[in-house]
Amino acid sequence: MSLLNFYEDKIAIDLGTSNTLITHNGKIAINHPSIVAIHRLSGKILACGREALAMRGKVSKNSKIVSPCKDGVIANFDAAEKMLSTFIHAIPKGAIFKSTSYHMIIAVPCESTSVERRAVKESAKRLKAKKVYLIPEPIAAAIGGGLDILQPKGHLIVDIGGGTTEIAVVSYGAIIRGKSLKVAGNLFTNDIINYIREQYNLVIGESTAEHLKTTIGSAMTAPKIKPRYTTIQGRELQTGLPKEIKVSDNDIAKSLDKSLTQIEKSVLDILSETPPEIAADIYQSGIYLTGGGSLLKALDDRLSKSTDLPVCLGDNPLEAVVKGSEAVLKNLNKYKIILRENIED
Numbered sequence: 001m002s003l004l005n006f007y008e009d010k011i012a013i014d015l016g017t018s019n020t021l022i023t024h025n026g027k028i029a030i031n032h033p034s035i036v037a038i039h040r041l042s043g044k045i046l047a048c049g050r051e052a053l054a055m056r057g058k059v060s061k062n063s064k065i066v067s068p069c070k071d072g073v074i075a076n077f078d079a080a081e082k083m084l085s086t087f088i089h090a091i092p093k094g095a096i097f098k099s100t101s102y103h104m105i106i107a108v109p110c111e112s113t114s115v116e117r118r119a120v121k122e123s124a125k126r127l128k129a130k131k132v133y134l135i136p137e138p139i140a141a142a143i144g145g146g147l148d149i150l151q152p153k154g155h156l157i158v159d160i161g162g163g164t165t166e167i168a169v170v171s172y173g174a175i176i177r178g179k180s181l182k183v184a185g186n187l188f189t190n191d192i193i194n195y196i197r198e199q200y201n202l203v204i205g206e207s208t209a210e211h212l213k214t215t216i217g218s219a220m221t222a223p224k225i226k227p228r229y230t231t232i233q234g235r236e237l238q239t240g241l242p243k244e245i246k247v248s249d250n251d252i253a254k255s256l257d258k259s260l261t262q263i264e265k266s267v268l269d270i271l272s273e274t275p276p277e278i279a280a281d282i283y284q285s286g287i288y289l290t291g292g293g294s295l296l297k298a299l300d301d302r303l304s305k306s307t308d309l310p311v312c313l314g315d316n317p318l319e320a321v322v323k324g325s326e327a328v329l330k331n332l333n334k335y336k337i338i339l340r341e342n343i344e345d
């Protein structure tokens with residue numbers, strides 16, 4: 001390895017539907033919502049990340065707020081590149097190694113097409129990446145959570161993000177069976193909005209629904225336990241007037257039931273397609289649950305009940321993908337089987 005290569009800047013990117021995380025030389029340098037405010041006429045970026053999120057619903061008609069990713073994949077490449085470029089330029093760089101190009105690794109959904117992957121690589125090249133590697137998100141999440149997936153032993157990883165739930169059976173660093181399901185955290189939020197409208201005739205916004213999900217949200221109703229309540233405000237459907245109601249954790253559990261059942265069904269489908277030797281490993285190791293959606297209360301218990309398998313909640317589920325990607329980029333030799341087996345171009 002030449003001295004030049006040794007000092008090459010290394011960037012790992014988890015460009016998620018909800019959040020974008022970037023590590024630079026081993027540290028998380030960027031952690032923002034994946035959202036940009038753009039001037040309609042000039043196409044100029046007005047704000048990115050948290051700043052753009054704060055502008056949502058409050059900008060003039062000359063500006064628009066854009067989420068570059070939908071259902072786990074880039075839906076608006078121009079906005080995604082502009083957002084990533086702004087984030088990369090915001091990374092505080094060391095005074096000595098001000099490199100103008102990087103080695104970059106980007107996590108992609110396990111069912112991304114070769115066309116999608118090529119488009120991601122081309123975008124990265126336009127962002128001056130000298131060398132670009134891609135890694136499947138569930139594999140990155142598992143490595144980031146400390147799972148040793150290089151062993152010839154089967155693991156079942158369920159990564160519930162904002163736009164997709166990635167379900168992958170992994171053995172010896174390769175995905176044996178994988179599925180990207182468009183049922184994840186953002187849909188849970190919509191489920192809550194719809195339920196509150198139908199049950200209470202109250203229209204609530206995304207932020208209120210997200211708040212309900214992350215505070216009193218639960219994957220299971222608990223009939224024998226005293227319900228937990230919270231008060232929310234919204235607009236009454238018939239009168240159009242502001243109104244306040246009390247909502248319980250059981251309400252949220254009921255609203256999420258259909259989406260959670262879909263995830264459970266997909267996990268069971270993948271298990272039924274898993275080769276018997278690997279299924280035997282999974283019987284022992286259980287399910288590795290990660291991604292921001294895994295933070296929903298009692299989701300591990302619910303998944304364990306429906307599959308009859310132990311469920312292990314990963315550490316730092318919101319950071320696992322970027323940390324795992326970073327680990328691979330730092331040690332390409334150790335993880336070369338992962339890049340070779342899972343991403344063919």
Ligand SMILES: Nc1ncnc2c1ncn2[C@@H]1O[C@H](COP(=O)(O)OP(=O)(O)OP(=O)(O)O)[C@@H](O)[C@H]1O
Nearest residue numbers: 016017018019072161162163164185292293295296
């Ligand atoms: N405490 C919590 N309870 C329930 N859901 C949560 C909690 N904290 C975060 N989430 C949800 O996690 C999701 C974001 O997770 P994550 O950052 O892993 O997804 P992403 O990488 O942006 O999405 P994707 O991988 O689908 O592109 C959001 O839907 C968010 O609401």
